[in-house]
Amino acid sequence: MPTTPKLSAKQQASTIAELQAKVATLSAQVNEQRAEHVRLQAILESAIHAIIVVNDQGLVVEWPGPAELLCGWTKEEIIGQSIFKIIPHRYRHMHQTYLPDVINGRRGHVFGKQIEAAILYHEDFEVPVELAVVLTRVDERCEFTIFIHNITERKEYEAQLHHISITDGMTEVFNRRGFMTLADKQLKLACRGNDDVFLLYADFDNMKWINDTHGHSAGDEALMETARILKKTFRQADLIGRVGGDEFTVLITDRKGDNSQEAVVKRLHEALEQANQGNRPFQIQLSLGTVHYDHDRPCSIADLMIQADQLMYEHKKQKKLEGVANYE
Structure with missing residues (x-):
């Protein structure tokens, strides 16, 4: 059998040094x-x-x-x-x-x-x-x-910015942009479910008189109080918007069919009457127009608002003829 050649002492020392170097590395x-x-x-x-x-x-x-x-x-x-x-x-x-x-x-x-x-x-x-x-x-x-x-x-900051962008700062209801955007979505959902939809348009009869007689701070208070009345009168699911200087609109959806235009107007009149029993130096007087959405004749939110606005002005003219409100 072949034998492994023996290493000299010098070779052994060299091999050990190499191994030690590798171990160290x-x-x-x-x-x-x-x-x-x-x-x-x-x-x-x-x-x-x-x-x-x-x-x-x-x-x-x-x-x-x-x-x-x-x-x-x-x-x-x-x-x-x-x-x-x-x-x-x-x-x-x-x-x-x-x-x-x-x-x-x-x-x-x-x-x-x-x-x-x-x-x-x-x-x-x-x-x-x-x-x-x-x-x-x-x-x-x-x-x-x-x-x-x-x-x-x-995300919280973005949500705050979004809220600010669609909310009226004074009254804390939706501004026109916010109302139109959300009402369009709400109307589409209501159409899918064939829900009853009403749109109410409200305009102050006596805002100029309030501003001229009691000052613009009183006018601001009248706007804020109107928003509070609308929030108290309608459900949280209903959309309320301030769409002009002294104009408000409400989109009401009703899946059960419990509401009618007459019931909606009556409810608001009762709320206004109760609010006007306080000690304010002015009363909140609104002209109203309401329309019922016809599923057989679809239209946009903008068209629905035009219809309600026209009815509101007819109501305002009638009240002027009857002399039942303070007008500018």
Whole structure:
């Protein structure tokens, strides 16, 4: 049998030195990898955004502190668990079918983009977020790094801006833009259900007299009181708008068919009569026009308002002839 030649002492020393150098190199690489891991963990733990890492089975493998704060699950509760725990129930089926397609490369349009979505906070309530997903492939395996940013404050601010844009600042009912937009949607819904629809148009008879006699602050108070009366008279589901300086309109939808034009007007007259029994130096006097939407002759909200406006002016003329109100 062949024998392995013996190494000289010098060769042995050289071989040992080479092995020691390799061990030192490997040790340095391991230490560097450990240091890199520590640095990465420090970044993950101190990041403003939550950074979550998920494997190709949809299981959570990294869950730093910001993720705990945002999602409500501790690291001990979530590591090794499905990422679907933080996905709202109504989206889970879609994501369960979507994940395999992503892994197989059939879907990739979400990567590198910021997406507005919602996550579930500890199975309790939804949190609006903005997220971005990065796909990493290592040794035939996929990992997803998900960057999540809580946008609750931004959404609340946007909602406030939207409210301001469609609301009359003085009376806190819808302004003309808000009323027209929402009434158009409400009318379409009512048409689908064949609900009764009424539109009431109201205009002050005595606003100029109030302003000239008692000042514009009294006129403002009259407008605000009228809005309060309308809110008290009609349901929360009915749309109330201030569509002109001293003009208001109400869209009433009735699925049960309990209302009629006469009932709507009577209810408002009773509310006005009660409100005018106070000690104000002026009374609130309105001319009214109401129309019933004819499902057999469809029209727009704008057309319905024109019809109601014409009826309101007829009512105003009649009241002038009868001398039953203070006019400018």
